[in-house]
Each structure stands twice: as C-alpha cells, then as structure tokens.
Amino acid sequence: MSIIDMKAFSQAAPAETETESAVALRDVDIVFGRSVKAALALSDQGATRQQIRERVDALMGTFKVNLDVKPGEICVLMGLSGSGKSTVLRAINGLNRVARGSVVVRHRGEAVDLTRCNAAMLRDVRLNTVSMVFQQFGLLPWRSVRDNVGFGLELRGVRVAERRRVVDEKLEMVGLADWADKPVQELSGGMQQRVGLARAFATDADILLMDEPFSALDPLIRDKLQDDLLDLQRKLHRTIVFVSHDLGEALKLGNRIAIMDGGHVVQFGTPTDIVLKPANAYVAEFVKHMNPLEVLDSGTVMTPLSALRRDGDTVLLDGSGGVRVSVCVNERPIMAHIGGRQEALGFADTTGACGDPGRVIVAPMTLPLRAAIDLRLRSPYPIVFIDELGRLAGLCDHTEIYRGLLQNNGLPNP
Amino acid sequence: MYDWIVSHKISLGIWLKYGVDFLNRHAQAAFDLTSLVLSAMVQGLTDALLAIPPLALIGVFAAGAYLLHRSVGLALFIVASLLLVVNLGYWEAAIETLSLVVWSTATCVLIGVPVGILAAHRPMLYAVIRPLLDLMQTIPTFVYLIPTLVLFGLGTVPGIISTVIFALPAPIRLTQLGIASVPPSLREAALAYGATRWQMLFKVELPSAMPTILAGITQCIMLSLSMVVIAALVGADGLGKPVVRALNTVNIAMGFEAGLAIVVLAIILDRVCKRPVPRRQRAAR
Numbered sequence: 001m002s003i004i005d006m007k008a009f010s011q012a013a014p015a016e017t018e019t020e021s022a023v024a025l026r027d028v029d030i031v032f033g034r035s036v037k038a039a040l041a042l043s044d045q046g047a048t049r050q051q052i053r054e055r056v057d058a059l060m061g062t063f064k065v066n067l068d069v070k071p072g073e074i075c076v077l078m079g080l081s082g083s084g085k086s087t088v089l090r091a092i093n094g095l096n097r098v099a100r101g102s103v104v105v106r107h108r109g110e111a112v113d114l115t116r117c118n119a120a121m122l123r124d125v126r127l128n129t130v131s132m133v134f135q136q137f138g139l140l141p142w143r144s145v146r147d148n149v150g151f152g153l154e155l156r157g158v159r160v161a162e163r164r165r166v167v168d169e170k171l172e173m174v175g176l177a178d179w180a181d182k183p184v185q186e187l188s189g190g191m192q193q194r195v196g197l198a199r200a201f202a203t204d205a206d207i208l209l210m211d212e213p214f215s216a217l218d219p220l221i222r223d224k225l226q227d228d229l230l231d232l233q234r235k236l237h238r239t240i241v242f243v244s245h246d247l248g249e250a251l252k253l254g255n256r257i258a259i260m261d262g263g264h265v266v267q268f269g270t271p272t273d274i275v276l277k278p279a280n281a282y283v284a285e286f287v288k289h290m291n292p293l294e295v296l297d298s299g300t301v302m303t304p305l306s307a308l309r310r311d312g313d314t315v316l317l318d319g320s321g322g323v324r325v326s327v328c329v330n331e332r333p334i335m336a337h338i339g340g341r342q343e344a345l346g347f348a349d350t351t352g353a354c355g356d357p358g359r360v361i362v363a364p365m366t367l368p369l370r371a372a373i374d375l376r377l378r379s380p381y382p383i384v385f386i387d388e389l390g391r392l393a394g395l396c397d398h399t400e401i402y403r404g405l406l407q408n409n410g411l412p413n414p
Numbered sequence: 415m416y417d418w419i420v421s422h423k424i425s426l427g428i429w430l431k432y433g434v435d436f437l438n439r440h441a442q443a444a445f446d447l448t449s450l451v452l453s454a455m456v457q458g459l460t461d462a463l464l465a466i467p468p469l470a471l472i473g474v475f476a477a478g479a480y481l482l483h484r485s486v487g488l489a490l491f492i493v494a495s496l497l498l499v500v501n502l503g504y505w506e507a508a509i510e511t512l513s514l515v516v517w518s519t520a521t522c523v524l525i526g527v528p529v530g531i532l533a534a535h536r537p538m539l540y541a542v543i544r545p546l547l548d549l550m551q552t553i554p555t556f557v558y559l560i561p562t563l564v565l566f567g568l569g570t571v572p573g574i575i576s577t578v579i580f581a582l583p584a585p586i587r588l589t590q591l592g593i594a595s596v597p598p599s600l601r602e603a604a605l606a607y608g609a610t611r612w613q614m615l616f617k618v619e620l621p622s623a624m625p626t627i628l629a630g631i632t633q634c635i636m637l638s639l640s641m642v643v644i645a646a647l648v649g650a651d652g653l654g655k656p657v658v659r660a661l662n663t664v665n666i667a668m669g670f671e672a673g674l675a676i677v678v679l680a681i682i683l684d685r686v687c688k689r690p691v692p693r694r695q696r697a698a699r
Contacts, residue, residue, distance in 0.1 A: 093606050126608035138603030142621050152607040154617070203607070 021106070022207055022239035023069040023092055028101035030087050033058030036099050049262050061087035061096065062263045069256075071106070071206070072237040076254035078244055078286075084263040085243045089209050092241060093130040094122050105129060105207065127156045131205035135212040137192045139184045145171070145195050146180040152203035170198040173232065190221035197229070201236070210242045214249070226252055247286045251275070251295050259283050272300055292405055298372040299365030301404030302385050302394035305331075317360070317382050317395055325360060325384055331391040333384055336360035345384075348375060362386055365393050369404055372396055434561045449571045452517070456570050459513040460651075468505050472496045479686050488685055495678040504653060504675040511652035511679060514570065514645065515638045518577040522585050522634045525578075527627065530589025531615070540590060547583040555580060555644050563648050573645025581637035588630025592623025632687040639680050653679070 031039045039058035042051070049060045062084045069075040077085035090096040091103050094114050103114045107129040114122060131152060132138075139148045147154075150167040158166075171177045174194040179187065184195055193213055200208050214222040226249060233240065244250050250257045251271045258268040259282070267279035275295050278284035309316040314324040314337060324337040325345070336343045336359065346359035352371025354361055357378035365385040367375075375383050382397035438445070463471060475496065476489040499508050533540035558579060562572040596619050604618045620627075646654025653676045660669030 095602060095606060123608045123610065126606060130606075132603070132606040134599060134603060136599050138599045138606075140600060140603075140618065140621070142624075151604075151617075155604075155607050155609050155613055199607075209606075 020070060021068040021104070022071040023067070023075075023106070023241060024102075024104040024111075025065050025067040025088065025091070026102045026104070028062055028065040028067075028088070028091060028103060029099045030061035030084075030091060030096055031058050031099040032061055040099060060263050062091075064101070065263075065265050067258055067265065067268065069207075069239055069241055071239050073255040074233060074240040074242055074253050076242045076244055076250040076257045077260060078247060078250040078254075078257055079260035081245060083260040085245075085260045086211055087263075088260070089211055089241055089243050092207070092209055093126055093132060127152070128203065129205050130207045130209060131200040131203050132209040133193070133196045133200045133211065133213040135215055137189075137196045137216075139192055139195055139199075141183075141185045143184060144181050145176060145184050145187065148184050148195050149198045149202050151199055152205075156203070166202055167198075170202045173201065174198045174228070188221075189217050190225060193217060193225060194228075197225075197232075201232070201238075206239055208238050208240045210240060212243050212245065215245065222249075229253065247274075247290055251290070259286070271295060272297075276300060293368075293370045293373075296369040296404050297365065298363065298367045298369055298383070298385055298396050299393070301369060301372075301400045302365065302396040303400055304394040305392055308395065315392060317384070318397075323360065323381055325392065327392050333362055333386065333392050336381075338381075346379075348383075354378075360384060364388070369401070373401055376401065430561075434564055438565055445565045449566045449569075452571045452574055453569060456510075456513050456517050456574065459516060460510050463509045463513065464506060468500050472500075475682075479682075482686065491685070492682055495682060499675050499678055502671045502675060504656070504672060507651070507653045507656065507672070508675055508679055511639075511642050511654070511676070514574060514577070514642070514650060514652055515635060515679075515683070518574045518581060518638045518641075519631065519635050521574070521578050522582045522638075523631055526582050526585030526630070526634070527589050530586045530627075530630075531593055531619075533586065533590040534593035543586070547586060550579055551583050555641070559644065559648055568649040570645075570650045572648045573641075573650025576648070577638050577641040577645055580641055581634045584633040584637055585627070585630040588633065589623065589627050592626030592630075593619050595626075596622045628687070632684065635683050635687060636680060639676065639683065642676060 029040060029043065033039070033056075035056040035058045038056040039052050039060055042055060043060055043063055047055075049063075052058060052060050065084075065088055067075070067088070077088055079085045087096055091098050092105065092114075094103075098115045101115070104111045105114060105125060106112075107125050112121060112125060114125065117125075140151065143151075146164070146167050149170055150158075150163045153163045153166060168177065168180065171180055174197055176191065176194055176198065179191065184192060187195065193216075196213065200210075214225050217225065230253065242250075242253055244253075251274070254271060256268065256270055257274050258265050259274065259279075260266065261282045267274060267283050269277075274283065275287050275290065275292075278287050305315070309321075311321065311324070313328075314326045315333075317323040317325060322339055325333045326335045326337065328334050333345060336345050338360070343359060346354055346356040346361045348354035348361050348363040348367065348371075350364050350366055352363065352367055352375055354363075354375060357375065358380070360381045361375055361379050362384045363372070363375065363386075365387055367385070372383055376396065376398070382395045384395050385393045387393040466474075472493055476492045479492055480486065480489040496508075499505055529543070533543060555576060559572065559576050562575045566572045566575060600618055600622060601614065604614050609617065642650075642652055642654040643657050644654070646652065646658045653672050656668055656672035657676070659665070660667075660672060
C-alpha cells in the first residue's frame, strides 16, 4: 500500500485551489463563551488562548484558520486533543458557529458561505452535500441497522422503497448486507462504525466529515477500517476531511495534512512535507515517533538522477561503472550492462512485486521504502527508479536506505 | 405585638374564596362545559365496557396483555384476578374506576408530555414550573377538593380534576428528564444530517426518551389509582365508593374486599404498562 502516492506530484498551485476547492476556510475564528467581541479583540492583539481565557469569559476554538480542501482528496486535521481540530471540522457543517471569517462549501456546483447563508440553505447543505461520521458513532440505538443507514435519506423525505434500495446498496458496500435488520446495538464497535460510514455515504454527499471515526476502536479493527475507507475512496472519490490525533493514521489516509496546535494551523502540506520538513518543534515531536518505514517512499530517499554519473547514454549505478543502465532519448531505461554484458531489466510494480529479482530492477519511485528494502535484499544490484512518465529518476542502494531510516537524508529536495 | 399580629389577620383564605367565587360566577359556562364533556367521556367509556359481557371482556384483556408481553403467566394472572373481582361483585365498580383512571391518565399525558417537552427545551420555564409541580404533589388533596367541588359540582368530574392535579407532575417531570437526557451526540448527529426541529423531536428526542416517558405514564396511572378513594369522597363512582361506605359503617369485610379489588387493578395495570413493546419488534417495522 503506497502511503505517499501520486498526489505528491500533482500539488496544485495556490491560485488554482481558490476556485476549485470543495471546502475553503478563510481566516476562521471560532469562539466559545459569551464575550466573543472582547476575545476577538484580544486575539487581534496576538494574545494566546490561555491569556484570553484568563481575561475574558470566552475560549478561543480557532485562530484565523485557513484551509483549502480539493475535490476528491482526503485532508486530515491532526493535533493533540484541544488543538481545535474537531472545532474546525464542525464549522464545515455549521455545528460550530464561526465568529469571524468564512466557510465556503461547494454545494450543487455553487460556492456557499455557511457563515452567511440562511437556515434553509444550511439545512440543504447538510441534507445533500456534507455528511458526517462521529467518534462515538452517533447511531440511534433503538433503530435497526437499515433504519440507521437510511436516516439521512429519511430526513430528506426520500420514499421508503427508494430509501431501501439505496440503503441496501450501501450496506453491501460496507459488508453489512446480512445485518440490515439487526438492532444496531447488537453490533460490535467496528461494525457500528461501518454503519456510521454507510449512513454517511447513503446521502451521496460530496463532502464527508470524519471526527476521529476510528479512535474508539481497537488497533486491528482500526487498521482494517482505514484500509476499507481507502478502498471505498478509490471507487467513490469523495472529499474527506478527517480528524485524527494519530500521525500514523494521518499519514496513511491523508493526501494532505493540516497540523493544529492551540487553535492554529501550524503546518499544512503533504505527508512527505510533514515528515521531511516539519515546520516547528511541535510537528517535529510528532514525526520523531513515527516509524519511517510506514511513511517514506523510495522517491524521497533515492539518489536522484542529477547526482549520478553518466557516460554517454548510460548511467552508472555503482562507483566503478561495473553496473550501468542505458537510457533512450526520452530518458527511459532500456537495458542493463553488467560487467560489459547486456542484460534485460526486471520490472517491479507499485507494490514491489517482481518476477525476476536476479536482474537490475526498475521500480516506480512511489514504491514504499519497506518494499524497496525487500527488493534490494533479494536483488544483487541497486534498485533503479522511474517517475510516472517512465523516465529514469534515481537509484536506491544500501546507503540511501540507511539514510532514509535515520531520516537525515542529506539530499537536495526536489 | 402578639395581640396586634393576631388581631390583624391576613385574609388569605378569604381572598382565595373570592377568587373561586368570582370564577364560579363569571366562568360558570366554561366549567359546566368541561364538566359535561368529562363526565360524558367517563360515562361513555364505562357504558361501552359494561355493554360487553364481563367474561368476554376479561378474555379480551388477557389476550391484549399476551400480545403485548408474550407472557402466558401474565394472561393467566389477569383472568384469575379479574374473575375474583367478578366473584366479589365489584365488576361494575372496577370498570367505573378503570374508566376514571383511563381518562385522568389520558388528560395527564395530553397536558404533561407537551409541557415536559417544553420544559426540557427551555430550562427557564422548568425553573418556573418546578415549585408549582412540588406544590401540586405536596398540598393535601382535600384542600383543592373543596374548590373543585364548588366549581364542578358533585360527581365524577371533581374526582378526575383532583386526580389530574395530583398525578400530572409525574409525566411532566419524567418527560422533561427523558428529553433533557437525550445524549448530545444523537442530537448532533441528527443536526449534522439536516434534521428540522420537528424531525429532531419525533425521530430522535421522543424515541430516545420513550422509556422514561412510559415510566412517567405508568407512575401517573398508579397515582390516579391511589386517588380512587378520595375521588369517591366527592361522589365519583368506582371502587372508592364501597371503601368510603365501609369506612362510614365500620364494615371490615366490605372495606377489605373493595380494597383488594383496587389492589388487583393496580397490579394488572402496573404489569401491563411496565415494559413497553420490546425494542426488537419496533425496530423491525
């Protein structure tokens, strides 16, 4: 399973995201308590959450949060408890009132600002565009599985027959078809959260808000549900805003991660960015405890092509030039040269599966580091990596692997 | 000082009397109408139930209880105990009492549940009515029996009114409790999926509070039943009458038998109302 996948390549420029975002938060301040104005004034003077709470009867939920979530991506809000991640999430469907700033959601093809729209519009957004999955599931315990999944449709006024059709389809999707008529309380925690997922998918909302949906589950079930969510996302391409306090989960699921601390977004970037370039000590503290094998891909640890020695149309893979790869005019690797003999290349796929590990192996640079290590163990030669266009991008040998594991890669960042 | 206090009596009672007199004089029509409607409802239900042969009605009760609870034991108990009531000669009185209890409970639920819901949604309102509810439950029944007697005349109606005053706080309190203790996570989930206020009430709050509300209604029934003897003092028909008569004539046998019939009715109503329809049946709808 690739953790940092293709999205890393297609980082859109900020100017584009402005118009395309499925969800866009602009300078969002959220205040709990009565003295909203006083709290905002203090926050403008740069007071921290603690200082504001001591001086006025208000608690700042967030300070000037900006966030752009592109259609079809999973954006993870990450931070310790109390960092404001759930607060931000709840602003996206209006469960939390925004004191200042705007929350724009793409609804029926138009940008709707939830902080300014009327109650009817807010309801329409909740019915059709934004759905939510809760940490404690939020299922109605007196209802059957089916009636829980159909809850959103029921609120929308969808007729029974149609509702049943959609619900059964979603139950099939999350693997609970046989449980439709069971009371929801008879299900285990993991299954209840599947019901929660099915309920969120049932309204065909484009935007899914997930508030630590897997935190209440035990680790094995959590892992399984994360995989299931990624599988579903590959088919359904929803826009998901996911709250988590677990960096491992964030790195596994997120296309982009916003790290929050004390109501501020301290870093918003791709998983690779977060791991390789933590913005401050707080982020670095999270990253420190990560297992790099779970996070890094080969592309981030390899020695890039520009740093390799070339000899005409061949690229030297080792210092002596005993192992080389010849490339064609558009830089695609064609043939291996081992001690002067020409040999065919072996190709590995994105999971690292390879038919013939005895050859010089060519693999996509999105290959997870773990798979690259496995390949290097089985192959006598360094692994050659290609980019998404098939061009030679770099190589990975023992040195690169060790550097990656120690996370002190003295590499020029691409 | 003491003499002064004693000689300048505050006429609290007189003022209240004037109030009641005023109501009696100027709102007589309204009270008469209420009286007419209530007594017609009680009498109607009593007549309807008495029109059915007792044995057939006992069968119907037992079958209904069985369908509700799937318990053969309960059905057998109902048959046996009601046959005992027939045997003792209190069948008619028992039906009259049942009718009284049914209508006063219905009135309590009709008023109490909506008030309880409002109180749960508006804590300020609940703070205001709470002392009123305490008052309704603690003030001795005989005290308000007198004005109701003046306003509604002798008979079943003042009995019902007094019963309602006494039993009403239970459904209000328990409805309030049930609605106020709906888990916030459920409210939030419903809100997130776009529930309107009414949808929230009927699809989330009421179903979630239903066990508590039903407990309130059961309590209300029991409280109504406990008022049977007092209602009989102002002329309400039913099992209270023989008890009052037995008291006046120091008739131990009669008092015991009528009392037993009341207890039997109470046990049956309690057992039948106690557990609502099992969850599973409702969910599989």
